[in-house]
Amino acid sequence: MDVRVFDGKAAASKAAFEVIKDAMNHGIQTLGLATGSSPVDLYDDMTSSDLDFSHMTSVNLDEYVGLDPKNDQSYHYFMNQHLFSKKPFKQSFVPDGQAADIEQAAKDYDRIIEEHPIDIQLLGIGRNGHIGFNEPGTPFDGGTHKVALTQSTIDANARFFEHEEDVPRYAISMGIGSIMKSKQIILLAFGEDKADAIKATVEGPVTEDVPASVLQKHNNVILFIDEEAAARLS
Ligand code: F6R
Numbered sequence: 001m002d003v004r005v006f007d008g009k010a011a012a013s014k015a016a017f018e019v020i021k022d023a024m025n026h027g028i029q030t031l032g033l034a035t036g037s038s039p040v041d042l043y044d045d046m047t048s049s050d051l052d053f054s055h056m057t058s059v060n061l062d063e064y065v066g067l068d069p070k071n072d073q074s075y076h077y078f079m080n081q082h083l084f085s086k087k088p089f090k091q092s093f094v095p096d097g098q099a100a101d102i103e104q105a106a107k108d109y110d111r112i113i114e115e116h117p118i119d120i121q122l123l124g125i126g127r128n129g130h131i132g133f134n135e136p137g138t139p140f141d142g143g144t145h146k147v148a149l150t151q152s153t154i155d156a157n158a159r160f161f162e163h164e165e166d167v168p169r170y171a172i173s174m175g176i177g178s179i180m181k182s183k184q185i186i187l188l189a190f191g192e193d194k195a196d197a198i199k200a201t202v203e204g205p206v207t208e209d210v211p212a213s214v215l216q217k218h219n220n221v222i223l224f225i226d227e228e229a230a231a232r233l234s
Pocket of ligand 1: 131
């Protein structure tokens, strides 16, 4: 795994942006995108650049089940606010958390991913090592699926909601199998909260108990992390 440590989130994000820019100059078509706090600086770099995304496709990792896209905590809303409203893509896919039949929506999303092979997948990482909303114990070979969020993830996300009980308990997430099919993976992690997860991802055994540890088996992964997130690496 290629681990790059930076003095701060802004520098790490800028370096990740350069990788995406370079890949776009080489003709990539599809970006896999993440939400959460980790990619925000990178999205700012993208929106303030002169890059044109209007020929590109984006495929997001996940969405809460049951939140209206107009709800400001939905991942649809987040992506519009941080990226799509400022830099429209030719087409942007985010899983449908409001589908009446979530199983069918998951199958439909897998077909979308097959039709749009992901050139670069952007990832954050949860404190428990989750990627997308693939919580510990998720099989490494799965596709898009409905997920019951763990208490650790609900607690981490509670900061974005007025009340803890407002945090959705379910999400729909791209599977680890699909993430691993991406040609390249960029993982962003910042702050000491992520230090244990980063150590387990990079130096621990490859185990479903730490979903991100599967990335050790991918041949083109770059971690852009700050010194705090790197603090426990040996
Ligand atoms: C978001 C996602 C999650 C986050 C992770 C880290 O689309 O898939 O895996 O990347 O929970 O979240 P932040 O960046 O807020 O620490």
